[in-house]
Amino acid sequence: MSIESIVKNDLCTGCGVCISEDESKQAKMIWDENGFLVPQLGVNSTQDKMLKVCPFAKQQKNEDELGELFFKNNSQNYHEKLGYYSNLYVGYAKQFRETSSSGGVATYIFKKLLKEKIVDQLFIVKEKNGEYLYQFYSDFEDITKISKTRYIPVTMSELFEKIDTLEGKVAVSGVACFIKAIRLKQYYYPGLKEKIPFVVGIICGGLKSKYYTDFLAQSADCFVEYRNAQYRVKNKDSYALDYNFSCIEKNNNKIHMVEMKKLGDMWGTGLFKSNACDFCDDVVTELADISLGDAWINPYDKDGLGNNIIISRSKIAEKIIQQGLDDQDLCLELICEDKIMQSQSGSFNHRHKGLSYRIKMTETITPNKRIRFISSQNFIFNLVQRKRLETRSKSIEVWKKKKDLNFFHIEMKKSLYELAVFTKMNHHFLRLVKLIKGANTK
Ligand SMILES: Cc1cc2nc3c(=O)[nH]c(=O)nc-3n(C[C@H](O)[C@H](O)[C@H](O)COP(=O)(O)OP(=O)(O)OC[C@H]3O[C@@H](n4cnc5c(N)ncnc54)[C@H](O)[C@@H]3O)c2cc1C
Ligand code: SF4
Ligand code: SF4
Structure with a gap:
């Protein structure tokens, strides 16, 4: 397996971490013809080094091995599908629920990380000129600017390009494969554990091509250039899954909106999804300090304002949660493993049960699972x-x-x-x- 073969076989999700390992500095992230971000290599790119941090490279440690290294000594519990963990919760952050995609706990955690000076900067996905990309951010007074889920390819390549010259510590948000790349980097460069003391895991059902957003825009009757796509416009008087997509026409600022429920099943069908995601067996972001997802379970899914499921793994995560409960900023209940599993049942069914068949059916290379x-x-x-x-x-x-x-x-x-x-x-x-x-x- 090489970076070239990973990209060629559509096994790259564009995390961009390999770029920092190219000694020739020739590799860079580009958009491919399928609407995904991938590395473009130079003739002298040091692929062997780059492979060290690729979450899809066969040669690398898997989530079990990395989980053991990062969490075995901190977390009291272990579940074979949820990984190491301290506690499991469901609920929301009072201040950020309405302005977030789900229960707003991600925004709350990031605010606390900055305010309590656990980190000096965030590296998170945020809007810039109507588009979304990873950016450094440190203004906790204006933290809602970082809220909301963006179903569009993004890359973290800038993080490790800049980290050596960056003052202070950084917290990062990411989906499972991105977090795995960060852990691999920290495994090879232990000094980075201190530099990045906290990662927020965004539980992920799959990476969509940028064409997915174009499809949604056209479904919302917008056939011209648009900006500020909003993937999860809530309907607080309805149920959690009843949300809208919206975007704004670039020329005349006209807002277009479409009810997602009218478009049919966008996730179970695999429409516009990256091939790599069909070989991803980390459903709940097992390597994050805290994993956050949607509470697609009764009775929480009846609430249009949304609820998070939360898996805390590290001591810092647990401390922030406990403080949030004491200050009554967080409204959470403890839940059992089965409920967490149930909330992601579609993902577990597809990603774990279907894995064997997909590996058998694939003629080209697949990652080690x-x-x-x-x-x-x-x-x-x-x-x-x-x-x-x-x-x-x-x-x-x-x-x-x-x-x-x-x-x-x-x-x-x-x-x-x-x-x-x-x-x-x-x-x-x-x-x-x-x-x-x-x-x-x-
Ligand atoms: C591609 C994708 C697929 C997802 N699939 C599922 C799923 O199958 N099941 C499930 O339960 N939840 C899924 N989620 C997570 C869910 O949509 C919410 O993001 C999560 O519950 C956190 O909600 P919140 O209200 O706490 O976040 P908010 O308070 O709204 O904050 C959102 C946070 O997510 C970060 N973020 C936004 N977009 C991205 C991105 N593309 N990559 C990395 N970080 C990002 C932002 O920087 C911000 O910190 C998915 C998210 C993404 C990005
Ligand atoms: S490290 Fe990330 S960007 Fe590089 S090939 Fe692997 S998945 Fe793609
Ligand atoms: S499903 Fe897995 S491989 Fe695909 S983007 Fe999400 S975490 Fe990465």
Whole structure:
């Protein structure tokens, strides 16, 4: 495996950490034809060194090994799918819930990290000139500027390019593969553990191509250049999943909006998703100090303002949470492992159960995955995986052809219909198996 083969086989999610390991300084991040950020190598790029920090390189330590190194001595608990952890919670941050994507706990944690001077800077995803990118930020009085989920490729390449010249400590937010790259970097350069004392894990169901945002904009009747895409405009009088997408026309500032529920299933179908995500077995960002996701579980999903699920792993994380509870800034309840699992059940089903089939079906290279997540499934489940693989790659190919919503709908109709049929068949089959098992145990 080389950086070149990782990129060629669509196994790169664009974290950009490898750029800092190129001794020739020729490598840089660019947009590829599929709407993802990837490294472009120079003739003298030092790929062997770059591979050391790539979360998808076969040669590297996996999440279990890194989890043991970073958290075994700090966290009292371990779960084979959640990793090491101290406590599990559900709830929200009172001050930031309304202006955040979910319960606002990410914004709260970042404010505390700055205010308590645990770090001097944040490296987070934030708007700039109507677009989104990783930036350094340190103004805790104006912290809501960093809030909200952005479903668009971003890269952290600037972090390690600048970190040696940066004053003070930095906290970073990132999805699981990005956090893994940071941990690999800290593993090889232990001084970076002090420099980056805290990472916030954003639980992630998959990286979408930038074409996904164009698709959403056109779905919101915006067929010209736009800015300030908002992926999770809440409807506080409805339920949590009932949110809107919005964007603003660049020329005349007209706001366009579309209800996401009208667009169908954007996540289970794999539309516009990176191929790399089909080989990612870290569902809950196991290597973060704290992992934050959406509480897609009853009764929390009935609340349009949103709730977070929270997995605290490090002492700093637990201290911030406890202080937030004492000060009544956080409104949280402890929950059990099963509830956390349930909140991400779609992701666990796809990422763990479907892994074995996807590895078998892939003719090119795949990353090394943790053996315990590789298990055979029934024939119908595998059919769903096959259709999803097709739907995922076809969605990007079709969009690239015309970048036109109507053409996309026409071309994708059959694949999406077949996927829905197989998915329904699988649900019926599983229900039948459950009934038979129940009858046999009576
Ligand atoms: C690509 C992606 C997929 C996701 N999939 C799931 C999922 O399947 N299940 C689930 O439960 N939750 C998922 N989430 C997380 C969820 O949408 C919320 O971000 C999370 O619950 C935190 O909510 P909050 O209200 O506490 O965050 P806020 O207070 O709104 O703060 C959001 C934080 O996320 C950071 N951020 C925004 N976009 C990105 C990005 N692209 N990469 C890295 N950091 C970013 C911001 O810098 C900010 O710190 C996903 C998020 C992303 C970015
Ligand atoms: S380190 Fe990150 S940017 Fe570099 S190849 Fe690996 S995933 Fe892609
Ligand atoms: S699903 Fe995994 S590989 Fe894909 S972006 Fe999220 S954390 Fe990275």
